[in-house]
Amino acid sequence: MRRISGKVQMTYEEIVALLGYAGGHEQVVRIMTTARTEVVGIPISVDTHVTAHEVYLRPAGSDETEIAISLAAIEKVELA
Known part of the structure; x- marks a missing residue:
C-alpha cells in the first residue's frame, strides 16, 4: 500500500x-x-x-449474474 495525499491506496499488485x-x-469481497x-x-x-x-x-x-469491473477502476478491495 502507498500513501497519497494522506490516504492509503492499494497498489495494482x-x-x-x-x-x-x-x-x-470463494470469499466475498467489497470493491x-x-x-x-x-x-x-x-x-x-481476474x-x-x-x-x-x-x-x-x-x-x-x-x-x-456476472459483474465486470475494469481493474483500473478499482481503488480498494477488502474481504467482506
Whole structure:
C-alpha cells in the first residue's frame, strides 16, 4: 500500500492478489471504485491481460449474474 495525499491506496499488485485469493477461496469481497461505487461479490475471474484487464464478480446468492469491473477502476478491495 502507498500513501497519497494522506490516504492509503492499494497498489495494482495488491488488488490483483487479493481478488485472486478471494476467488480461489470463494470469499466475498467489497470493491470500492475510483467513482466511489461499492460492489460486493465473489471474484470468479481476474484477467490481467492488456486486452481485458478486468475482474468478474458473482453477487452473493445470484449464480446467473456476472459483474465486470475494469481493474483500473478499482481503488480498494477488502474481504467482506
